[in-house]
Amino acid sequence: MPADTSAEDPNRAILAAWRAESARLVGALTRMTREVELAEDLAQDALVAALEQWPTTGVPDNPGAWLMTTAKRRGIDHFRRADVLRRRIDDLGRAAGGQEQAMPDLDDQVDHIEDDVLRLIFLTCHPALTAESRAALTLRLVGGLTTAEIARGFLTTEATMGQRISRAKKTLSAVRAEFELPTGQERISRLDDVMAVIYLIFTEGHTATSGPDWMRPELADEAMRLARMLATLAPDEPEVLGLLALLELQGSRMPARIDESGLPVLLEAQDRTRWDQLMIRRGMTALQRAESLAAGGTPVGRYFLQASIAAQHARAARPEDTDWRRIAWLYDVLAQAAPGPIVEVNRAVAHGRAFGPDAGLAVLDAVPAGSPGDTPLVPSVRGDLLERAGLHRAASEAFTAAAARSRNESERALLLGRAQACSMRVEK
Structure with a gap:
């Protein structure tokens, strides 16, 4: 008897089942076929x-098992048509004598599910792929997003994204x-690649590099879901727990990062009562678990340290309660563990808050010219530090x-607004 759909929209049920089960499904099928493109x-x-069927027959009691069984049957048909080795047919289900009702369902694969998903994540982050291709393929195969959804997230056409994913496979x-x-x-380095891809996806969702919107919440949400999955599997x-903590803690601020008009709101001006407390608790729990492992001698790195910095903000009920000296020290440690221009720019912000704008400008002046590329990061931080130092004319020029x-319209409007405000102070 079909499941009762009176209280459930089949299309919504299909979407929910696909998002929940697609990684396990593709992972298991890749293990069986050894061909990721065929598995997808x-x-x-x-x-x-x-x-085609659920709107008529109803949503099955176990949607994931239904999808797995159906996919296996299609796989058997494919291999039979291709006249490949009988061994592969056996791997897909050992359906003797055409009795497809003997096909094992998802429950029979319980010993493989977690390994399959973890293998799939490592596969989508293969070093032969570019960072952009890794991100797209991870969202497609592990995240279960459609090509159109991924294209929208990265502001490109569906055709272009489809070609990128196809080339990656x-x-x-x-x-x-x-x-x-x-x-x-190899596993250690590949795990770093996996975490870097997830963080890349989150960063693009948290602060979009281009387009009209300050954030792309759907990308940030998907990155957090992937981080939770990775933390469950490892x-x-x-460092995996540190990544999860970092994303949860930074993601908790997203409801307060835009105002009622959709305009950006910087950290110190945010209404902290709008921060998501559940996400903060989850982030703190992950960080505490990482700390306990670190205390046992397991090494930590950039994500753990960045999560520790984010935790300082989460603990401050008001901006003035923020322990900027602690944050500055953590950035000093991060600069030793994972040196780079972006870390140095953020270290300049921390030192500027902890020890005064001149200290921040001294750190910023040491950042090599042209780093980190043609982005608004360095001049925007310089403008902020100059404004705090009372040098409003120079600050206005830096913000301009x-x-x-900037290629992001909301960010550009924010920066021009700060430039204008500094100019008005000069005129006074």
Whole structure:
């Protein structure tokens, strides 16, 4: 008897099931077929079947198992048509004598599910792919997003994103990427790539590099979901927990990062009662777990340190309660552990708040010219420090220069507004 759909919209149920199960589905099928492109095609076939059947037959009691069973049946049909080795048919379900009711469902794969998803995450972050391709393929295969959704998130056309994803899958085939968890140093380096991709996705969602909107919440939300998944699959990796803590703590501020008109609101002006307390608790819990592992001798790195910095903001009920000296010290440690121009610019902000704008400007002046690229980051921070030092004319010029570099309309408007406010102070 079909499941009762009176209280459930089949299309919503299909979307929810796909988002929840697609990574497990594609992961299991990749393990069975050893072909990521074929695995995704089979999963997509199962999704199409659900779209065709569920509105009529009703939502099954176990949507994930239904999708898995359907995908396996399509896989068996594919291999039979291609006349490949019987061994592959056996791997897909050992359906003897055409009795497809004997096909194992998702519950029979319980011993493989977590490994399959983790393998899939490592596969989508293969070093043969560019960072952009890794992000797109991760969102597609692990996140379950459509090509159109990914294209919207990165402000490109669906056709362009489709080509990027297709090239990425072909690259994996060309290099004969193994669907096995890497070991030793390769696993460590690949895990760094996985975390970097998730953080890249979150960063683009948290503060968009271009377009009309200050944020792209759907990307940030998906990155947080991926980080939670990774932390579930690798619960004893302090850096994974640090990444999760960082995303939860930074993500908790997103409701307060725009005002009623959709305009950006900087950290010190935010209404902290709008920060998401559940996300803060989750972030703190992940950070505490990472701290306990670090206390046992497990090394930590950039994500743990950045999460520790974010925690200082989360603990401050008011902006003036922020322990900027502690934050400055943490940035000093981060600069040693993961040196780079972006860290130095943020360290300048921290030193400017902790020890005065001149201290911040001294750190900023040491950042190599041209770093970190043609972005508004350096001139915007310089403008902020100059404004705090009372040098309003120079601050206005810095904010104007920053606005000229920004490709985000909301950010540009914010910077021009700060430039104008400084100019008005000069005129007075």
